[in-house]
Amino acid sequence: MAKYVPDVSTNRWVIVAEGRSKRPSEAKPENVNKICVFCPGFEKIPGEELYRIGSGAPYEKGWQVRVIKNKYPITDFHEVIIHSPDDKLDLFDLPANHVELVIKAYRDRFVANSQNGHVIIFNNVGDIAGASINHPHSQLVVVPKQITLDSLSIQPIENVVLENANFVLFCPNFSQWPFEVWIAPKKTGEFFGQIEEGAISHLAQILQDALNRLLLHLSGEHPHTHPGMPMVAFKDGPDYNFYIHHGKDWYLRIIPRLVHRAGFELGTGLSVNIIDPQDAADVLREETPK
Numbered sequence: 001m002a003k004y005v006p007d008v009s010t011n012r013w014v015i016v017a018e019g020r021s022k023r024p025s026e027a028k029p030e031n032v033n034k035i036c037v038f039c040p041g042f043e044k045i046p047g048e049e050l051y052r053i054g055s056g057a058p059y060e061k062g063w064q065v066r067v068i069k070n071k072y073p074i075t076d077f078h079e080v081i082i083h084s085p086d087d088k089l090d091l092f093d094l095p096a097n098h099v100e101l102v103i104k105a106y107r108d109r110f111v112a113n114s115q116n117g118h119v120i121i122f123n124n125v126g127d128i129a130g131a132s133i134n135h136p137h138s139q140l141v142v143v144p145k146q147i148t149l150d151s152l153s154i155q156p157i158e159n160v161v162l163e164n165a166n167f168v169l170f171c172p173n174f175s176q177w178p179f180e181v182w183i184a185p186k187k188t189g190e191f192f193g194q195i196e197e198g199a200i201s202h203l204a205q206i207l208q209d210a211l212n213r214l215l216l217h218l219s220g221e222h223p224h225t226h227p228g229m230p231m232v233a234f235k236d237g238p239d240y241n242f243y244i245h246h247g248k249d250w251y252l253r254i255i256p257r258l259v260h261r262a263g264f265e266l267g268t269g270l271s272v273n274i275i276d277p278q279d280a281a282d283v284l285r286e287e288t289p290k
């Protein structure tokens, strides 16, 4: 059971969840040859099945996207959204129509959980970002409504990288991390769960495009730079988080993990961003994925 602890002077909370420590860390080198319980054929092992897209009976093969309960939950409602049966392909290299299925699963699980509290959907890729199982997956955690969340509201749309019929990709002036990028719906005042069927493919497209631009730029293979702009790159393959804001006026925020937070930032709550978001937008506009 998760325990919620408030601090003495503000509205911040801590979740104490000791069960989390028991989760396996597949990312360790000694575990490379172990079976992957998120792969087809092992459906009965990892946890209660809640949802699937594709064919096949629950706990059988045939699924394309599968959602299960997290065995090592942060809170009472914690789900794992397995992106595809493929152990290697992630959102940036899956076929576009499969990324749509993942977004559909996000939407359906967001809606299914809305009455339980604040619904946060997030994705961790790479070591620094905190991924513990390599098979590409996202997670959904529900936090009770009475717990205040210390999260950002939608920022003004500035430094636009690109847009499509329903969404804008931009680098807000209030960027706390180098190369963080936000995707905002053009339709305002809605929760993520209200996304229209017709907009899902546009979200899939802009998300995949955003990830590919970041990967292209931050892999160091194809870096457009500006004079005087610091060079930043992933140390060991893709390392990023994204999350979907739980509240009204939702947005999807992608944070590449290129730097560590240090003493000054921990002690003040102030972020020091070594990349001007305006420069980030300029170079990302120039990085054109295949």
Ligand SMILES: [Zn+2]
Pocket: 036, 037, 038, 039, 040, 086, 087, 135
């Ligand atoms: Zn797998």
